[in-house]
Amino acid sequence: MSPRSTLVVMLSFVLGVAALVTAPFAAARDDGEVVDRGACSDGSQKRLRIIPDDEGRLDVIGVVWSDDEDLWEWRMTHDGDFSAKGEIRAKDSDLSLRVRRSMLDFPGIDNVAFRAENTRTGEVCRIDLDVP
Amino acid sequence: MKNPIARFLAIGAVTLIVLIVGTNVLAGQAANREALAEASLINEVLAESVANPAITAGMVKGNKGALDRFDRTVVDRLDVAPLTRVNIWSPDGVILYSDIPALRGRNFGLSSVQQDVLERGGTDQVTVAAGRPETELTQGTDGTVQIFTRIEARNGAELLFEGYYSLDDIEERRQQIYTPFQLITVGALLVLLLLVTPILRVLTRQVSTAAEERERLLRGGLEASDAERRRIARDLHDGVVQDLAGTSFSIAAASREPNLSPTVKTSLTAANQAIRDTLKSLRALLAEIHPPEIHAEGLAAALEDLTAPASALGIQASISVEGAETATDQQAALVWRVAQEAVRNALRHAQASTIAVTVRSDGKVLVLEVVDDGIGFAADAAPASDRYGLRGMASLVRDSGGRLRVESAAGEGTAVRLEVAVDE
Numbered sequence: 001m002s003p004r005s006t007l008v009v010m011l012s013f014v015l016g017v018a019a020l021v022t023a024p025f026a027a028a029r030d031d032g033e034v035v036d037r038g039a040c041s042d043g044s045q046k047r048l049r050i051i052p053d054d055e056g057r058l059d060v061i062g063v064v065w066s067d068d069e070d071l072w073e074w075r076m077t078h079d080g081d082f083s084a085k086g087e088i089r090a091k092d093s094d095l096s097l098r099v100r101r102s103m104l105d106f107p108g109i110d111n112v113a114f115r116a117e118n119t120r121t122g123e124v125c126r127i128d129l130d131v132p
Numbered sequence: 133m134k135n136p137i138a139r140f141l142a143i144g145a146v147t148l149i150v151l152i153v154g155t156n157v158l159a160g161q162a163a164n165r166e167a168l169a170e171a172s173l174i175n176e177v178l179a180e181s182v183a184n185p186a187i188t189a190g191m192v193k194g195n196k197g198a199l200d201r202f203d204r205t206v207v208d209r210l211d212v213a214p215l216t217r218v219n220i221w222s223p224d225g226v227i228l229y230s231d232i233p234a235l236r237g238r239n240f241g242l243s244s245v246q247q248d249v250l251e252r253g254g255t256d257q258v259t260v261a262a263g264r265p266e267t268e269l270t271q272g273t274d275g276t277v278q279i280f281t282r283i284e285a286r287n288g289a290e291l292l293f294e295g296y297y298s299l300d301d302i303e304e305r306r307q308q309i310y311t312p313f314q315l316i317t318v319g320a321l322l323v324l325l326l327l328v329t330p331i332l333r334v335l336t337r338q339v340s341t342a343a344e345e346r347e348r349l350l351r352g353g354l355e356a357s358d359a360e361r362r363r364i365a366r367d368l369h370d371g372v373v374q375d376l377a378g379t380s381f382s383i384a385a386a387s388r389e390p391n392l393s394p395t396v397k398t399s400l401t402a403a404n405q406a407i408r409d410t411l412k413s414l415r416a417l418l419a420e421i422h423p424p425e426i427h428a429e430g431l432a433a434a435l436e437d438l439t440a441p442a443s444a445l446g447i448q449a450s451i452s453v454e455g456a457e458t459a460t461d462q463q464a465a466l467v468w469r470v471a472q473e474a475v476r477n478a479l480r481h482a483q484a485s486t487i488a489v490t491v492r493s494d495g496k497v498l499v500l501e502v503v504d505d506g507i508g509f510a511a512d513a514a515p516a517s518d519r520y521g522l523r524g525m526a527s528l529v530r531d532s533g534g535r536l537r538v539e540s541a542a543g544e545g546t547a548v549r550l551e552v553a554v555d556e
Binding site: 055056057076077078079080081082083084101102103104105106107110 | 190231
């Protein structure tokens with residue numbers, strides 16, 4: 001193997017490992033369910049889970065683990081168009097808030113975004129997924 | 133079928149079946165129209181009261197978020213039988229909203245019916261024929277009715293609300309509408325039949341009683357008449373006939389005196405012959421006034437008496453009786469009565485030169501034939517009295533389980549044939 005080829009292989013390996021480590025934690029399962037999770041702007045955790053059903057709809061579930069009982073404003077968009085919004089206070093035992101809405105499953109890729117903002121601290125959790 | 137009630141019930145049953153079939157068809161058609169009209173009404177209500185209030189400007193533009201909101205608002209309220217599928221069309225043929233994901237947001241163009249409804253307003257429908265070639269749009273719509281209703285959205289846009297309705301559900305609804313009518317129609321007819329049957333039974337019994345009474349009176353009249361005839365016949369037989377017979381013997385004895393002149397002898401012989409002819413005629417008259425008690429073994433002699441007047445009229449009569457011994461007295465009497473009527477007609481009207489009366493039996497069927505070579509008659513040209521006599525004979529024979537046939541034609545004589553089964 002020439003020094004040039006060795007350099008190319010090494011570089012590919014390093015870049016591949018780096019991509020796996022730094023990519024957002026998003027995964028798609030065989031049943032079409034897609035999930036993404038991560039951290040919000042001020043330490044809270046967020047997750048967006050989308051489950052297609054048999055009737056041509058998407059079951060969209062947005063969750064924020066805020067570790068407080070503040071009031072949060074939330075909003076969902078479908079391909080950038082406002083689909084649903086509301087206010088919610090974390091009341092679960094683990095101090096999380098959970099929003100669940102149904103959306104239509106259109107032919108092609110549907111982009112669904114979930115955004116929640118703490119009305120007291122201004123912390124923002126935003127997450128979006130493409131559903132094939 | 134002689135029983136009038138059985139006949140009425142049979143006719144009633146046939147009528148009932150015809151009416152049931154007829155009302156089934158008519159009521160079925162009416163119920164079908166009503167069920168489809170009901171589906172159209174449901175479509176209009178869903179379009180105007182459920183879908184229209186939830187339509188937004190964003191939805192008309194095809195914005196997905198707006199369509200999500202529309203779906204969440206109406207989805208539960210559109211889940212009604214017999215609706216199986218919903219499409220909402222834009223005027224340019226795009227399906228804005230559909231139960232079927234693959235159809236959402238796609239342009240299929242509008243059919244002529246859809247365009248017509250969109251332009252004129254109101255509601256129209258199309259039945260999706262089973263077996264029609266399927267397209268992506270019509271896949272899975274076999275056995276449904278498509279109903280279109282125009283929606284005028286709040287922003288002024290005109291959309292088309294298309295509902296697919298299951299024909300099975302419509303058929304079920306049709307049955308729901310139709311069954312009470314069927315029960316009313318069939319039930320009413322059955323009740324009528326049940327009510328009329330006992331009434332008819334009572335009326336029939338009354339008529340039967342009246343007929344029995346009439347028959348009893350008739351029989352009484354006949355018996356009285358028979359008794360009177362018997363009395364007259366007996367008087368004639370014991371009086372005039374005996375006197376004439378005695379006179380005949382006396383004249384015959386006188387004519388055999390040896391010292392009489394040939395002229396006187398000839399006159400006495402002629403007078404005696406005249407008296408004997410008169411006696412024959414008188415006996416025939418007696419037989420007619422009061423038929424003798426007929427038995428099989430005396431049938432030939434009774435028939436001889438019947439044809440006795442023939443010789444006086446210059447008609448040659450022949451009698452042949454063979455194998456009639458097994459006949460019952462009733463059958464012998466029937467043969468005699470038919471022969472009496474046939475011989476009487478032949479003597480009075482036929483202008484015949486010969487009359488042949490034949491009775492024979494093969495042990496199974498007793499046959500009487502009275503054949504003359506007279507002028508005959510066309511079937512529809514017999515004198516009224518003869519027609520009555522023939523009818524009377526026919527009726528008598530029918531009642532006795534026999535068969536009577538009269539064959540005649542103008543100029544070809546007449547043949548009367550009676551057949552009656554001999555009891556084994």
